[in-house]
Amino acid sequence: MRIRIYHASILTMEPGKEIFQGELCVEDGKIVYVGEERDGREETWDREIDAGGNLLLPGFKNAHTHSGMTLLRSYADDMPLQDWLFKQVFPMEDKLTEEDVYWGSVLANMEYLTSGITANFDMYKKIDAGAKASADMGFRTVLCGSINDFGGTVQDVEQEYLHFNQYHPLISYQIGFHAEYTTSRPLLEELAALGQKYKAPVYTHNSETKSEVEGCLERYGKTPTAFLDSLGMFEYGGGGFHCVYMSEEDLQICREKGIWVITNPSSNLKIASGIAPLSKMLQKGIRLAIGTDGAASNNCLDMFREMFLVTGLQKAVCLDAAVMDALEVLRMACTNGALAMGLVDCDVLAEGKCADLVMIDLQQPNMQPVNNMAKNIVYSGSKQNVKMTMVNGKILYEDGRFDIGVEPEEVYAKVTESITRMKKE
Amino acid sequence: MRIRIYHASILTMEPGKEIFQGELCVEDGKIVYVGEERDGREETWDREIDAGGNLLLPGFKNAHTHSGMTLLRSYADDMPLQDWLFKQVFPMEDKLTEEDVYWGSVLANMEYLTSGITANFDMYKKIDAGAKASADMGFRTVLCGSINDFGGTVQDVEQEYLHFNQYHPLISYQIGFHAEYTTSRPLLEELAALGQKYKAPVYTHNSETKSEVEGCLERYGKTPTAFLDSLGMFEYGGGGFHCVYMSEEDLQICREKGIWVITNPSSNLKIASGIAPLSKMLQKGIRLAIGTDGAASNNCLDMFREMFLVTGLQKAVCLDAAVMDALEVLRMACTNGALAMGLVDCDVLAEGKCADLVMIDLQQPNMQPVNNMAKNIVYSGSKQNVKMTMVNGKILYEDGRFDIGVEPEEVYAKVTESITRMKKE
Numbered sequence: 130m131r132i133r134i135y136h137a138s139i140l141t142m143e144p145g146k147e148i149f150q151g152e153l154c155v156e157d158g159k160i161v162y163v164g165e166e167r168d169g170r171e172e173t174w175d176r177e178i179d180a181g182g183n184l185l186l187p188g189f190k191n192a193h194t195h196s197g198m199t200l201l202r203s204y205a206d207d208m209p210l211q212d213w214l215f216k217q218v219f220p221m222e223d224k225l226t227e228e229d230v231y232w233g234s235v236l237a238n239m240e241y242l243t244s245g246i247t248a249n250f251d252m253y254k255k256i257d258a259g260a261k262a263s264a265d266m267g268f269r270t271v272l273c274g275s276i277n278d279f280g281g282t283v284q285d286v287e288q289e290y291l292h293f294n295q296y297h298p299l300i301s302y303q304i305g306f307h308a309e310y311t312t313s314r315p316l317l318e319e320l321a322a323l324g325q326k327y328k329a330p331v332y333t334h335n336s337e338t339k340s341e342v343e344g345c346l347e348r349y350g351k352t353p354t355a356f357l358d359s360l361g362m363f364e365y366g367g368g369g370f371h372c373v374y375m376s377e378e379d380l381q382i383c384r385e386k387g388i389w390v391i392t393n394p395s396s397n398l399k400i401a402s403g404i405a406p407l408s409k410m411l412q413k414g415i416r417l418a419i420g421t422d423g424a425a426s427n428n429c430l431d432m433f434r435e436m437f438l439v440t441g442l443q444k445a446v447c448l449d450a451a452v453m454d455a456l457e458v459l460r461m462a463c464t465n466g467a468l469a470m471g472l473v474d475c476d477v478l479a480e481g482k483c484a485d486l487v488m489i490d491l492q493q494p495n496m497q498p499v500n501n502m503a504k505n506i507v508y509s510g511s512k513q514n515v516k517m518t519m520v521n522g523k524i525l526y527e528d529g530r531f532d533i534g535v536e537p538e539e540v541y542a543k544v545t546e547s548i549t550r551m552k553k554e
Numbered sequence: 555m556r557i558r559i560y561h562a563s564i565l566t567m568e569p570g571k572e573i574f575q576g577e578l579c580v581e582d583g584k585i586v587y588v589g590e591e592r593d594g595r596e597e598t599w600d601r602e603i604d605a606g607g608n609l610l611l612p613g614f615k616n617a618h619t620h621s622g623m624t625l626l627r628s629y630a631d632d633m634p635l636q637d638w639l640f641k642q643v644f645p646m647e648d649k650l651t652e653e654d655v656y657w658g659s660v661l662a663n664m665e666y667l668t669s670g671i672t673a674n675f676d677m678y679k680k681i682d683a684g685a686k687a688s689a690d691m692g693f694r695t696v697l698c699g700s701i702n703d704f705g706g707t708v709q710d711v712e713q714e715y716l717h718f719n720q721y722h723p724l725i726s727y728q729i730g731f732h733a734e735y736t737t738s739r740p741l742l743e744e745l746a747a748l749g750q751k752y753k754a755p756v757y758t759h760n761s762e763t764k765s766e767v768e769g770c771l772e773r774y775g776k777t778p779t780a781f782l783d784s785l786g787m788f789e790y791g792g793g794g795f796h797c798v799y800m801s802e803e804d805l806q807i808c809r810e811k812g813i814w815v816i817t818n819p820s821s822n823l824k825i826a827s828g829i830a831p832l833s834k835m836l837q838k839g840i841r842l843a844i845g846t847d848g849a850a851s852n853n854c855l856d857m858f859r860e861m862f863l864v865t866g867l868q869k870a871v872c873l874d875a876a877v878m879d880a881l882e883v884l885r886m887a888c889t890n891g892a893l894a895m896g897l898v899d900c901d902v903l904a905e906g907k908c909a910d911l912v913m914i915d916l917q918q919p920n921m922q923p924v925n926n927m928a929k930n931i932v933y934s935g936s937k938q939n940v941k942m943t944m945v946n947g948k949i950l951y952e953d954g955r956f957d958i959g960v961e962p963e964e965v966y967a968k969v970t971e972s973i974t975r976m977k978k979e
Binding site for chain 1: 627631668820828829853856858875878879917918926933937938962970972
């Protein structure tokens with residue numbers, strides 16, 4: 130499939146490169162040209178798209194989510210965290226079948242596409258179903274190990290690591306576990322050894338709530354970051370999801386070990402966890418990426434909301450409107466997300482890179498006038514502006530229509546069927 | 555024009571009334587029927603719309619904004635507040651012509667429509683241009699007086715009050731001034747007398763920043779709310795825009811005098827003002843409504859973003875996921891906003907009320923599954939879900955297309971022309 134997109138504004142997200150007018154060409158899933166418009170070349174294309182001046186940029190990367198959880202969207206909200214988790218979420222999750230997770234993941238991937246997201250970093254149970262959902266519809270997913278004391282062994286993680294990194298071109302896998310507070314020390318030690326065996330980064334929920342950090346301090350006399358690091362967990366880097374409550378020492382460890390902080394601002398607000406000190410992290414040279422978290426806690430899988438909050442919350446908390454520049458936030462969403470997940474060929478628009486990209490519709494009231502495209506996207510953008518989302522050279526979403534091998538109505542019927550059954554069980 | 559919308563889910567927002575399946579009929583700008591579906595009635599309609607199960611609810615009310623300011627969207631961001639205001643915004647605003655404000659207001663109204671907003675409470679200069687923009691396109695606007703020491707007299711406000719309350723069925727006017735810190739005591743005393751003369755509420759920016767409150771305390775030994783109240787400003791109620799820094803005494807005054815608090819969470823984040831104590835206000839029985847503020851400070855005129863933030867920020871600040879229930883937030887956006895602006899016939903869907911309403915597209919990934927429609931809207935909704943926006947019985951926006959007497963492209967060209975000229979001047 131060879132596609133040429135011309136008359137486009139292009140933001141490649143390569144460092145220092147400004148927005149320019151030009152064309153971008155795609156062949157067999159890769160970008161084969163991005164640059165000035167080339168007139169008079171005799172080439173045949175399967176499709177030529179006049180972008181009409183609209184903006185191409187690398188797709189957003191949802192660097193932390195739980196896709197199968199979409200079934201529980203708006204199922205239980207506005208209640209205290211412990212009740213929400215233990216009385217509502219966990220009992221329902223126990224009822225999930227492979228098929229439930231499959232359709233929940235398809236639904237999540239559809240929503241990602243509507244928000245210009247071209248890849249997700251997914252931590253969920255029944256991992257085969259999630260992987261199959263993405264592979265079937267052509268969506269790019271990095272799976273994340275999620276074992277803990279209540280399910281899974283380190284041998285499972287190793288097997289998944291070997292299996293899913295060979296499973297499908299759109300699927301990959303990173304070593305991970307649920308969290309320090311749900312995983313015993315022996316299991317954590319084994320996981321650290323596994324990471325070292327494969328010279329691989331390790332990912333986990335980290336310091337999401339204050340009580341989680343206090344619990345770890347009681348158990349081990351160390352914060353989660355310091356404790357996990359002391360086990361050799363981050364010898365090859367890795368990442369922490371949330372990182373709301375981080376000590377100076379924690380931040381120092383993140384910087385030294387190159388541990389990604391993957392922030393989830395909407396979720397942290399909605400389930401009352403707090404606000405992560407991102408501005409401080411940025412000043413300390415810590416690498417930041419952005420995730421939506423799952424639909425039970427957010428409830429919206431929308432990178433535009435997250436981008437605004439990443440900068441908006443810091444401005445309010447620091448009482449300084451100058452912190453967290455919009456372009457920096459766009460870099461987190463497009464580029465850093467890819468690097469955090471190990472998708473080193475999905476970070477920018479350049480020849481040889483994967484054709485994972487989004488076209489932003491500037492012909493909408495909220496994008497006008499165009500005083501600054503990047504700021505318009507971060508501060509004013511919404512799903513309504515996603516004109517087209519391409520993953521691996523294939524257009525999966527365009528002008529509100531999906532090309533994912535299944536009709537939306539069927540997906541909505543399937544998830545409704547699943548949740549209806551689960552509520553009755 | 556007689557329109558019947560059937561096969562609809564309907565949330566009238568009348569107290570205690572649940573969502574039901576039915577139809578809603580509109581004639582000459584008013585709702586003439588809302589209830590169970592009536593089969594077999596022989597009536598002719600100019601248009602019958604099959605809602606396909608999608609949700610009808612009262613339009614959102616943007617209870618504080620500066621529409622003409624859209625020209626400055628993304629013109630100056632990520633900079634300290636004082637520099638932003640005095641070096642960037644004010645000098646540019648001095649260059650605005652009537653025509654600039656007209657087209658900026660048309661653009662803002664278009665964006666309101668895309669977000670399901672059916673009325674705005676607008677405070678801006680060159681008020682004739684803003685009023686004309688709304689009247690021309692069929693949008694409902696309540697104008698708010700904005701005088702201060704740098705422009706306008708109380709006689710102007712009185713004249714505007716008499717003029718614009720007779721000007722056009724879609725336009726009304728409320729007495730207002732910019733803020734305590736920009737308006738001298740004699741002017742404020744005159745304004746208070748004007749409010750009393752007409753037994754009218756008075757509206758103003760109030761306690762948006764900490765320094766504003768400190769300044770007032772230095773000048774008068776009182777907070778802005780207490781000082782203005784001591785002048786007799788709120789004898790017939792009124793409202794405060796922002797109200798981020800409010801003392802216990804301030805809240806007591808708001809409750810006793812029925813002063814509306816109109817919150818603008820995105821703007822308060824982005825220009826680093828802070829987070830208003832809404833949950834506390836609610837507990838004290840203070841009436842709350844929601845605004846977007848202007849596009850130079852937000853930069854997005856989107857009620858979905860504001861609704862999420864109204865509840866999300868309170869949950870995080872109070873560290874309690876149970877505060878600010880979604881339905882309460884929806885009431886602020888749909889019903890309270892109308893009442894705060896004096897639009898007593900635009901608050902709920904009921905016979906005899908104005909046909910100002912929105913249809914929410916539930917056939918989108920972010921609205922599925924439908925565990926709870928109200929929570930889906932507040933926590934997961936976005937502009938992409940606005941299928942139709944009707945003002946005064948006329949459909950102004952439907953399936954991404956506008957019916958406002960002017961083509962979007964022309965509006966975008968006009969605002970681009972304006973801002974380009976202003977940058978050169």
